[in-house]
Amino acid sequence: MSILSTLVVGLCILAIFYRINKFRDRKYEEPPLVYYKYPIIGHTWDYCTNIDEFLSKCRKEYGEIFSIYVFGTDITVVGKELGHEVFNSKNASSSAAFEDRVPVARILGLPPNYLNFAAEIAKNVFIGQMHLFIVKTQQSLYRDIDELIGDCDEPKIIQNPRQVLFMIVSRTVTNILVGDKLGHDKDLVDIFMNFGNEFNKLMRIPEYLGFIHPWFFQQSIIRFGGKNIEKIQKNVIDKIRPDIEERLKQERKYGDGLKPPVDCIQFLLNQPGVDKENIDYMWISGQLLAITFVAISTTVTTINNFLLDLASRPEYxxxxxxxxxxxxxxNDRIMDLDQISKMKRLDSFLKESLRLSGNILSLIHRVIGPELKFSNGYQVPKGSLIRIYLKNVHHDNEIYGPDSNEFYGYRHLEKESPASKVSRDFLQFGMGQHACPGRNFAVNEIKMFASILIKKYNITIATKSGMRPPNFVINGISFPNPEPLIFEKRVKVWDKNYNLKLDNEN
Structure with a gap:
């Protein structure tokens, strides 16, 4: 027998013993494990080929909470009735589970609780100083939309809208991360944008090595996927080091008389315990990159989905x-926060886009306490993974009516339910202590972006059908299809007595 064959057999035996030990450790009243035929593989095939149909069937047969076995790991799936208990439990951690899936802390040299600190950055900089960024953000959006999309006097087909959106959003966010001086550095903007692209690649890597043991999958991410990110981090350090040195020089010279910049770099430099005589550039660059994924990648995905929904529904x-x-x-180019908050129709349309183009199974948590006990009596032991069945919440007829699977852009009007509000009925931004801290900034940024596009262009799907293409799903996460869009200069033609109430139609 060859060495390779021996290794394969050995790994299979290891996987079987690992699985047997998992069953031996079931000491709690755990949720039912969905039946499967094939050892080791478990539910992985059904999970990968049609997760939507698979989870729907499981819920009908097993109820609100059940466990599935995919990629060598048990995952407890929770739906609309019990999902909020996961978010509100101190014994469940989203950051610990996310680090298991994509070991960002180990790749970027950050402490394990880096996501908690990233939340503090979002609260204190993106949200706390949002009133200062409103003008700069809109100026940046106008400039970049004019440059990258143009006047479109003749219809213009953009073959890869996602890449254009990445460039526009990256420029806007970079200014908040590093300030005015570095914010206009095209190379640095490209670096942050490339990090978002690399991070998305890591998110899409199948977890096949998890059949052997989750450790093998994590090591493959670190060894192969992490190499490009390490290069990106080094480039960030090379860019920010001279700027930080100049800031500290000015601080020593002028002391309290110096008015410091308002950006993420300055917030990091002002943290207690930072040794300004010996700056930890790995830590600062790592924190900037950690913020980048949320501030750029998820925002781009949301805008991409929004444009697909808008382009396929010209009646709105x-x-x-x-x-x-x-x-x-x-028609002032720059609007204030009060005006942005009054865009109720736009906000409702955005929330409907988030609801229907969101993930099927997401918001992973790991049990970090002795156990997580649900109100129905089931217990999930320490170390277990839990994921939220989002589609079960966002497509529920009891919550959203008998047409819950249909897109109706003004469904949320007059309901005091803005897109940034988290609740048991809308979990796109999480909930409770795990709610996205930067969601208010993200929603405002998207509304500013959308407002400019709506005023400037007619936007349509490039295909003959004009229909919105369905998103593709990887590991329960939904990604917009790379559908080309047509942009054409807008000509104002509406009737002033336009009936504001549209029919609930696609």
Missing amino acids: LDSLLEEQEQINPN
Whole structure:
């Protein structure tokens, strides 16, 4: 027998013993494990080929909470009735589970609780100083939209909208991360954008090595996927080091008389315990990159989905444009937060896009306490993984009516339910202590972006059908299809007596 054959047999035996030990350790009243035929493989085939159909069938047969066995790991699936108990439990950690899936801390040299600190950055910089960034953000969006999309006097097909969106959002976010001086550095903008692309690649890597043991999968991410990220981090350090040295020089010279910049770098430099005589550039660059994924990648995905929904439903364009004119009758290029908050129709359309284009199974948590006990009596032991069955929440007829699977852009009007509000009925941004801390900034940024596009262009799907293509799903996570979009200069044609109430149709 060859060495390779021996190794394969040995790894299979190891996987079987690992699985047997998992069954021996079931000491709690755990949720039912969905039946499967094939050892080791478990439910992985059904999970990968059609996760939507698979989970729907499991829920009908096993109820609100059940466990599945995929990629060598038990995962407890929780739906609408018990999902909020996971978010509100101190014994469940989303950051610990996320680090298991994509070991960012180990790749970037950050402490294990880096996501908690990233949340502090979002609260204190992106949200706490949002009023200062509103003008700069809109100026940046106008400039970059003009440059990358253009006037479109003749219809213009953008073959890869996601890449254009990445460039625009990256430029906007980079300014908040590193300030005005470095924010205009095209190379640094490209570096942050490339990090977002590399991170997305890591998120899409199948977990096949988990059949042997989860450790093998994590090591493959670190060894292969992490190499490019390490290069990116080094490039970030090379870019920010001179700027930080100049900031510290000015601080020593002028002391309290110096007005410091408002950006993420300055927030990091002002943290207690930072040795300004011996700056830890690995830590600062790592924190900037950790923020980048949330601030750029997820925002781009949301805008991409929003544009696909808008381009395939032209009946909403005039109504949304009319709202812009009512709020901003002088057509000022720069709007304030109060005006942005009054975009109720736009907000409702965005929330509907988030609801229907969101993930099927997401928001993974790991049990870090002795156990997580649910109100129905089931217990999930320490170390277990839990994922939220989001589609079960966001497509529920009891919550959203008998047409819950249909897109209706104004479904959320007059319901005091803005896109940034988290609740048991809307979990796109999480909930409780695990809710996304930067969601208010993200929603405002998307509304500013969408407002400019609605005023400037008619946007349509490039295919003959004009229908929105379905998203593709990897490991329960939904990604928009790379569908080309047509942008054409907008000509205002609506009737001032336009009926604001649209029919609930696709």
